[in-house]
Amino acid sequence: MSTASQQPASKPLAAPSPPGRTAEKEQITAAVAATLVLAYGLHPADITRIPEGTATDNYLVVDQAGRRHFAKVYRTRDHLDLERASIELSEYCADGGVATAQATRTREHELIETNGRLPMSLWSYAPHTASAEGGLTGARWAAVGTAMGRLHARLATHPAAAPTLEPGAAVCDVVASRDRFERLIRVYQQKRPTLGEFEAWALQAAGERQAILGDVERALASLPQLTVQVLHGDMAGPNVLFKNDEVSAIVDFGPPTPGYLAWEIARLSCDPKSVLDNSAESWLTGYTDLTLAYRDANPKASSDDLVSSLRVGCAAMLCSAFPLSVPVERPHILDAATEAYGRVRHEAALMLLDRLPVMEEALRDALR
Template structure:
């Protein structure tokens, strides 16, 4: 099976597909399924989720279920292909993922029909990890992440290496970004409720960036390697207390393991639902299971993960910036996520020494 063995390169953009969810696009998908996959659909249903692709649930005439991703205008198909290949590389190493279905020409992305798309195995009877991490799910997610990172450490795109932990984010750049975001909000003649909240949150973030600088100073060198790239709650499918699949990989790009650990481990809605004390118990269980599944990961990555995640969340302007930069993404779900993530980051900053002490005692 072909896998990505090089860094993704700039490449051909996706051709313009029909507007998402329209009868014309449904027809184009059906034609592509027949032409590229030899699959005759009985039902094609738009799935609302998906910020970078148009996603569809597909049932063929034999009753089998599939998941289809249609790539939008401006998508870089070389990068999209590298993302699919990374998912396949993880699956070949025993990581639980959805499998891509190859076309009749043995391609991972169909590009010869009216629109570019990929087809995936359907993972039934699941829910995402967004807001649902509790009990035995914490160690299950930790084990799955450990298996994933252990496998991706062997990916030829980038060997694991130690990099300065303080480089996880640039506070000066973050300060400038928040300055510009605050100015952009202030220039608006009128602010909606979420915009007014986002402006206040941006001011609060700007005010604590000096504390973030102090947080970064204490970080040791940390592991950088190929990662999933978008390992957040919505991309982890759970069946009861087990991880059924990790989905929606990015292209093979190196990043800090400690950040990917905390990005998923501090799922904002789970944090908000259970409170800091129960969250810390769950996150500790996640970290212990991760260590067992990926014993070669340096202890510094686990011990520093809360600090890294806190700094990275506070330096990130998204999704506060969405009303200015990507207003089409703003909906009730994004607003709820933004508020939960902001509250979690500030709480962790306030209680960071105590949180790190508990995690250190558990791991040593």
């Protein structure tokens, strides 16, 4: 990471250009600097592109006083209303004591700068050493449980929607999943014998998924009614930031949208890498630590939601065609990391399905 200059700069400095970087990208970096000056009154000493970001181009900005900021440049103006609502949801949670990044308003007190060439939001830089993307271990299980419990307790009060109880079986659409796997299998079969190694594996995995969807449907049918409320919207590993073993910030909220609480708990807690990097018993110990800490932070949480999160997470992974479908639907994003994630996710989901009754009973006993 670049360090801030201690001397006044005659103009904002762009990050060093790697080999092959296009003039267009250099112009965008210059436009980021201009937007920071005009919209925020912030004079950058250094701007560094951060590779993360699926819908935005992200930059670490160091101003001339050495303070760090995080700039998100939106690639399209089509959904800025939803982006603004997402920032407002983050602010709502921060007002309730949840650890989040803080948005910086423009000179005109707007959450998103829209007048210039680049639509942008600017944030305080959340100090952290790692995200939860690499999986949860040790004390981080309980830390995430506490942070997520506080988050959901606050979101339960959001005026967009009051918490309700809905049939748990509706958390996944097994019929739609069955149709999608059938289509995917047909496409791969038609490409024989030209399938690549990952495509051949994806065809086999899709067949295995198709064969057990009946088991998934029966597992979902036994779920009780579960809580539906406003959620974070993208509770994945990269959006939970740690400083040592404490959660320093939860970031990248979606707009306030109701969903199953058990699913959002499982989305992070049943991360495939966390599942497979430990023995089943060790992973369940961590998962139990998370749910106990979650309940302490959110005492109104239902035990049904916490226990059912295991079943919901397992079913959601088995019903999802991602990333088995990537070579067909989004071949431009296929890389070694995506392929590895596909294999790990498939193996983790099958392991959870096989051990689900035993794990649920152990979790239920711990929560009594």
